[in-house]
Amino acid sequence: MTRENPPRATDKFDDDDYPAYTMGRAAEMIGSTPAFLRAVGEARLIVPLRSAGGHRRYSRYQLRIAARARELVDQGTPIDAACRIVILEDQLEEAQRLNEELRSNAAEPGRRG
Template sequence: MVLDRLDDPDHPVYSMGQAAELLGVTPAFLRNLDATGLLRPGRSDGGHRRYSRHQLDRVVALRRLSDQGHTLVSAAEILDLRADLDGERARHAATARERDEAVRDRDTALGQRDTARRERDRARDERDAVRGADPEQT
């Protein structure tokens, strides 16, 4: 459904004027981010810039880092490195979950093996006991 795109944080729905007003920045600031390649807004059919919620969040983070003394280029690099780190942490967590599941599966299999061996040994002991009581069954 068309309205589902409004829930998509990556769908470009905000015009430059709306984005600038929401963020408290000038349209020139947003144009500069686009011109320097630090932010790539979508484009409408008429060629006008359209921004997603994720892009608005990035502008806020860029502005915050810029206000702390970073250049916009270094601020963008910091954000990219943070995103890479978050991705690696997520992959590590997924790998750890897979490892833990594999360990549980292995432990279950080992337990089943040990149970089967005990049952086998118990059956052998019973067979040997019967053979020992009745020597003709050997």
């Protein structure tokens, strides 16, 4: 009988969804301001988790999304439009991934679908 390994504290460093970054650090990492992060939060592009003290905390995945929106805003796109574009890009990427997965499964010999 094997026993599962208990989670290690360092496992959180590899988790793209772990809310590791404070607002100030997150803004610094993507080259924006805390106000920009609040704005993309208000546009519902990303929804930061809250610490026990009520402070916003961001994951690496959320920062990548916010950074993409920032690129669009820097190119002159209004923030609401930038958020909508990023959401649509994310949905398209997911649909393409699922499509490829379905094609791979259908191409496997002996699979019935």
